[in-house]
Amino acid sequence: MATTPFGIFGAGGAGTWQPDPTFYPSPRLAASAPREELAYIVTLNPDAIGGDRAARPDALVVADVNPSSPTYGSLVGRVEMPNAGDELHHFGWNACSSALCPYAPHPHVERRYLVVPGLRSSRIHILDTKPDPAHPRLVKVIEADELARRAGYSRPHTVHCGPDGVYLSALGAPDGEGPGGIFLLDHERFDVLGRWEIDRGEQHLAYDFTWHLGWDTVLTSEWGTPSMVEAGVNPELLLAGKYGHQLHVWDLRKRRKVQSLDLGAEQQMVLELRPSHDPTRAFGFVGVVTSLKDLSASVWAWYRLDDPIFGDASARPRPGEEWAIRKVIEIPAEPADPDTLPPALKPFGAVPPLVTDINLSLDDQSLYVSCWGTGDFKRYDVSDPFHPKLTGNVRLGGITSHGAHPASGPLNGGPQMVEVSRDGKRVYVSNSLYASWDAQFYPEGVRGWVAKFDAPEDGSLHLDPRFFLEFDGERPHQIRLQGGDASSDTFCYP
Numbered sequence: 001m002a003t004t005p006f007g008i009f010g011a012g013g014a015g016t017w018q019p020d021p022t023f024y025p026s027p028r029l030a031a032s033a034p035r036e037e038l039a040y041i042v043t044l045n046p047d048a049i050g051g052d053r054a055a056r057p058d059a060l061v062v063a064d065v066n067p068s069s070p071t072y073g074s075l076v077g078r079v080e081m082p083n084a085g086d087e088l089h090h091f092g093w094n095a096c097s098s099a100l101c102p103y104a105p106h107p108h109v110e111r112r113y114l115v116v117p118g119l120r121s122s123r124i125h126i127l128d129t130k131p132d133p134a135h136p137r138l139v140k141v142i143e144a145d146e147l148a149r150r151a152g153y154s155r156p157h158t159v160h161c162g163p164d165g166v167y168l169s170a171l172g173a174p175d176g177e178g179p180g181g182i183f184l185l186d187h188e189r190f191d192v193l194g195r196w197e198i199d200r201g202e203q204h205l206a207y208d209f210t211w212h213l214g215w216d217t218v219l220t221s222e223w224g225t226p227s228m229v230e231a232g233v234n235p236e237l238l239l240a241g242k243y244g245h246q247l248h249v250w251d252l253r254k255r256r257k258v259q260s261l262d263l264g265a266e267q268q269m270v271l272e273l274r275p276s277h278d279p280t281r282a283f284g285f286v287g288v289v290t291s292l293k294d295l296s297a298s299v300w301a302w303y304r305l306d307d308p309i310f311g312d313a314s315a316r317p318r319p320g321e322e323w324a325i326r327k328v329i330e331i332p333a334e335p336a337d338p339d340t341l342p343p344a345l346k347p348f349g350a351v352p353p354l355v356t357d358i359n360l361s362l363d364d365q366s367l368y369v370s371c372w373g374t375g376d377f378k379r380y381d382v383s384d385p386f387h388p389k390l391t392g393n394v395r396l397g398g399i400t401s402h403g404a405h406p407a408s409g410p411l412n413g414g415p416q417m418v419e420v421s422r423d424g425k426r427v428y429v430s431n432s433l434y435a436s437w438d439a440q441f442y443p444e445g446v447r448g449w450v451a452k453f454d455a456p457e458d459g460s461l462h463l464d465p466r467f468f469l470e471f472d473g474e475r476p477h478q479i480r481l482q483g484g485d486a487s488s489d490t491f492c493y494p
Contacts, residue, residue, distance in 0.1 A: 017108045022483040023097045025493040027277040027362040030097065030422045036481040037066040038076075038133055039419075039428060040114060041450060042088035043474040049087055049120065049435040057081040058088040060116060060127060062134050063450070063469060065426075065481075073467040077134040081125055082141065086118025087435060090478045092159030093488055094126075094166055095187055101213060101492035104163035109187045111484065113139075115166055117156035119434075120230070122147055124156055124168075126190050133482060140190055148174040150192040151183035155226045158208050161488070165193065169209050172225040180206025180225065182218075198255040205244045210273040211252060212282050213490055215304065217323075218250040221270045221286060232436040233344065241265030241292060247273075247302060249323050261325040263300060266292040270300075274360040274367070274487065280494045282307045283385055285328075285367055287355040295333035295348060297355035299369060300325050301385045310386070329388050331355065334374055340400045344440045351399050354441070356433055357417050361424040362486050366391075366455065370415040372433055373441065375403045377415040377453070379461050391459030396451060397431060399441060405451055407468035413438070413446040419479040420455075420486035427453040427461070432475030448475040 024030035041061050048055035062077030081088070094113040099106060114136060116125040122144035127136040148154055153170035160167045166185040172178050181203075182196040197203075207223035222244020223229060228237055237243060245267045249259040263270060267288045275284035282304035290297055302325040303310045333350040345351065354373035360366070360382070367388060369378040375398020380388040395403035402410035413431030420427050430450045432438055438446045448471030452464040469476070480488060 019100060019107055020095070020110045022111045023100050024489070025097070025100050025491065027491050030484065030489065030491070031362045031424065033422055033483065035423065036421060036483055036485070037064070037069070038482040039063040039065045040136075040480045040482070041430065041476050042091055042116060042478055043448065043471060043476050044087050044089075044432065044435060045084065045474055046435050046438070046445070047473070048084035053084075055084050057084045058086045058118070059474070060088070060114065060136060062136070065452070065467070067466070073469070075469065077136070079127060079136050079138055081118070082138070083121065083123065085121060086123055087120035088116060088477065089119035089434070090158050091116040091480065093161050093480070093484070094190070096161040096484055097489040097491050098161060098163045098213070101163045106164070106187050113190075114480065115159045115168070115185070115190070117159065117168065119155055119157060122154040122156060142190065142192060144174070147183070147192055151195045153181060153183055153195065160209070160490075163213070166190070167196065167209070169206055169220070171206055171223065171229070172227075176225065176227040176230070178204045178225045182209055182220070196255055199257065201257045203248050203257055203260070207244060207271055208273045210275045210284065211490065212275060213252070213492055214279045215282055216252040218252050219273055219275070219284070219302065220248045220250065221273050222246055223269055223271060229434070230436060232440045235344075238268055239292065241268065243268045244270050246270065247286060247325060259320050259323055261302065261323060263288065263325065267298065268292060272357050274358055276364050277360070277362050277491060278364055278494055279492050281309070281364070283310065285358055285360060285382070285385070287358040287369065289354055289356060290352050295350055295352040297331045297353040297371065298327050299329035299355065299358060299367070299388075301328045303385070326386070328386055329369070329380065331369070331371060336400050342399065342441055342443050345399070359418045359420050359486055361420050362422055363424060366424060366459070368418050368420060368427055370418050370429065372414040372416045374398050375401050375414040377418075377429060377461065379455065379459060381459055392461035394453065394461050394463060396429070405449070405468050406463060406465040408449070408470070411447070411449060412442050412444060413449070417478045419481060421481060422484060422486065424486070425455055427455050428479045429453070430476040430479060432477050435475075438475065446475050450476050450479065
């Protein structure tokens with residue numbers, strides 16, 4: 001049996017090793033698997049970010065999402081981090097369906113551990129969910145100095161379980177400047193293996209990353225270095241177009257950047273990447289927070305030029321120009337009385353949509369878009385990725401609208417992080433973005449909540465009146481679903 005300091009992986013009966021049953025060869029099989037019963041949510045304590053030495057640490061909490069359970073819609077587990085001020089943000093599984101890819105060297109790892117970075121502290125927490133899924137156990141902490149020493153990075157952000165290790169992005173270097181990039185942990189001991197990039201070219205800014213494994217391609221997006229984002233939005237940098245406005249395309253095997261896709265400096269903060277789940281397709285979507293031209297937000301589709309859906313399958317793109325990108329959704333700002341706006345927006349007299357997260361259903365048919373500024377949560381039919389059709393919209397919170405939930409009064413914050421169930425029937429949203437940015441756009445203080453939508457096949461959206469989590473003094477960010485979700489897994493079979 002394969003053993004680690006934390007337990008035994010992949011032990012089957014009679015000495016036979018069998019893959020984790022929550023690994024699925026294809027998105028079709030994942031969508032037909034049993035529904036999730038638990039949701040894992042990270043929460044941050046803004047008092048700790050503000051320097052309160054007595055503040056509680058951030059936590060990972062567990063919600064009951066089984067509608068037949070007597071504790072449905074409530075928190076049933078909690079584990080606090082050992083230190084205050086981590087600013088837990090994004091997190092992910094140590095292993096997932098990519099372990100079934102033909103070239104995966106670790107097919108018998110388990111979807112067992114949650115890898116939970118602190119975006120501000122640069123610590124990485126490893127939590128074991130196997131003994132009691134509702135009460136994870138902290139088993140390891142990787143300190144910031146180890147990450148800096150072994151990879152040269154800090155402020156870890158996105159976590160993806162790859163076929164050969166755990167990949168994480170980082171916003172920058174230990175001194176708070178750039179470049180940012182990607183580093184790896186091994187699947188079993190969670191040692192920091194080192195920086196992923198061999199040749200980054202001129203790439204400097206970093207944020208999210210994703211891949212098309214069938215094309216040996218990685219894509220990365222841009223936000224800003226830690227010094228550019230940790231104190232909030234810097235108006236001078238923003239108006240000068242200094243935040244991220246490119247995607248970078250990389251050769252996965254050679255670990256070299258091969259192309260950059262520039263959306264234009266007026267498109268500021270190119271954030272969440274959501275690739276097609278069908279491994280025979282080569283496209284995806286990325287959200288852009290704001291346009292300097294008119295405060296609109298947008299969603300862009302990237303695609304490979306020889307994908308038969310988008311171009312001539314017989315075409316031979318020139319080396320280094322295999323990928324392209326185009327805007328497919330634009331969401332305008334809404335005029336508003338300056339007296340109702342936070343100081344950062346008063347000069348503009350408008351509420352920007354602020355698209356801060358998007359998510360794509362496993363069947364690649366529905367795209368969900370969070371407008372954290374206006375409070376809109378939108379569902380689009382993207383069966384034609386170049387011509388999305390809006391099919392559903394619900395407003396929760398918002399800078400001026402304060403849309404209400406059936407189980408609450410007026411809300412602040414807005415739909416932010418979004419996660420979609422494997423079968424595409426349920427969508428979960430939380431309302432906190434980033435402590436310093438929360439303070440700029442919601443100076444009254446974001447009051448944390450998580451809501452759930454039902455997403456029927458007709459394309460509509462309906463709030464579940466039975467599911468509404470409120471957080472006293474804490475703010476929820478990313479949500480992960482038991483057994484995987486629409487943004488956690490990569491599939492190698494159609």
